[in-house]
Amino acid sequence: MRQTWRWFGPRDLVSIDDVRQAGAEGIVSALHHVPTGAVWTPEEIARRKAEIGTMADGTASGLTWDVVESLPVSEDIKKQTGDWRAHIEAYRDSMRNLAAAGIEVICYNFMPVLDWTRTDLAWKQPSGATCMRFDLTDFVAFDLFILGRPGAAEAYDDALREAARARFAEMPEAARDALARNVVFGLPGAAERFTLEDVRAHLAEYADMSEATLRGHLVDFLSEIVPLAEELGLRFCCHPDDPPVPLLGLPRIMSTEAHYAEVLAAVDSPANGVTLCSGSLGARSDNDLPGMMERLGDKVHFLHLRNVTRETGATFGSFHEAEHLGGDTDMVALVEAALREEARRRAAGRADWSIPFRPDHGQDILDDLGRHAQPGYPAIGRLKGLAELRGIIAALGPRIG
CATH class of the missing domain: 3.20.20.150 (Divalent-metal-dependent TIM barrel enzymes)
Structure with a gap:
């Protein structure tokens, strides 16, 4: 190798x-x-x-x-x-x-x-190290309340929508701005x-x-x-x-x-x-x-x-970048x-x-x-x-x- x-x-x-x-x-x-x-x-x-x-x-x-x-x-x-x-x-x-x-x-x-796509580019670990993370609730908050994608609400169940609504409500403006930057960092x-x-313009072109x-x-x-x-x-x-x-x-x-x-x-x-x-x-x-x-x-x-490291038992959910082993x-x-x-x-x-x-x-x-x-x-x-x-x-x- x-x-x-x-x-x-x-x-x-x-x-x-x-x-x-x-x-x-x-x-x-x-x-x-x-x-x-x-x-x-x-x-x-x-x-x-x-x-x-x-x-x-x-x-x-x-x-x-x-x-x-x-x-x-x-x-x-x-x-x-x-x-x-x-x-x-x-x-x-x-x-x-x-x-x-x-x-x-x-x-x-x-x-x-x-x-x-990640929601946090420097998530702090107990050791003091930082890593990238995808938080599903944060991502849904971005989709629903920052991007405002048409039809987005239908993509998520009631529990996830409500969790995202509560998460977004408690975010200060700086955290909302950081979340938007992180998701579209590319x-x-x-x-x-x-x-x-x-x-938004690209999403519209892929809508169908x-x-x-x-x-x-x-x-x-x-x-x-x-x-x-x-x-x-x-x-x-x-x-x-x-x-x-x-x-x-x-x-x-x-x-x-x-x-x-x-x-x-x-x-x-x-x-x-x-x-x-x-x-x-x-x-x-x-x-x-x-x-x-x-x-x-x-x-x-x-x-x-x-x-x-997958943070839930679901097929897909929140995860963060772990050590290699x-x-x-x-x-x-x-x-x-x-x-x-x-x-x-x-x-x-x-x-x-x-x-x-x-x-x-x-x-x-x-x-x-x-x-x-x-x-x-x-x-x-x-x-x-x-x-x-x-x-x-x-x-x-x-x-x-």
Whole structure:
């Protein structure tokens, strides 16, 4: 398993020097400053590779750009409206330029409007650490009383609506503003930032779209890009919905093993694969992460290893980001399943036998608390997670072969 680290570019408060000292072997990055729908040019790709390859004193870092996360899919492509065909052509050009630069793995997602969604970006733990949290009552309060989405009340039962009403009533104005900012924060480092009006406008455009229609649009998109990916030697891998349930009336189509199986069967190719994110999928109690790794393993091109603690016994409810070995996912069993998949690939002679993984998210601890890096992406919290994951691999790897 190849140890990688997500880096958001020169503005990231966790530097390439920090990453090098953490012991990662490769970098996961993207051109976040390039607007969605535009071509990633050879020049911009080369600049990012050079930034990754150079430490602050000008010496070589020894790090390589191993995975793109993400080459973003525009809302026009997801809706098949506006400039969606031009955006697909631009996407194909970006693929060609990335392949020419020697990058083989491209992670993307097909979540409508918002990327990952949390209600608190720095929830304090008993230890003094902070982490990201999704509080279902707070989210419903946002939906009903801040966003004011038409028809939102029908999406929730009486008890949840009343709990949200009481929660909202006791929130000071500053807390309401913070909740709104947190929910629409989206992808850290992205070129785009949504306002509430932006969200309302996007939601209106998705108002009549079903899960089946959105899935059909994903299959259409993959049908356009996967043959080119095969030709170029690229491996595409879709990130799951985060959280893995419908939100704000939007369809969600990559939340369960059944969702993945359907899309993988519709566009059956070694180039069409999975980003197995144990944190996103682990927020649902009915997702069996080690089992998914076993059953979908030959199509898993990238691993996000993080953990969440589910705060209720429901299939889905409030959750928070846990320590890597401290949440509800059996991380040892998941890593063991990944190592077994690598052994199968080696035996089959696959060139892509080594699966890149990164320690995803992490709690802010020690100096992280004053650094204020991208929410969810602290230096020391991820270093701790990487060390724990590295220990599992060191213990199990020789036994599995």
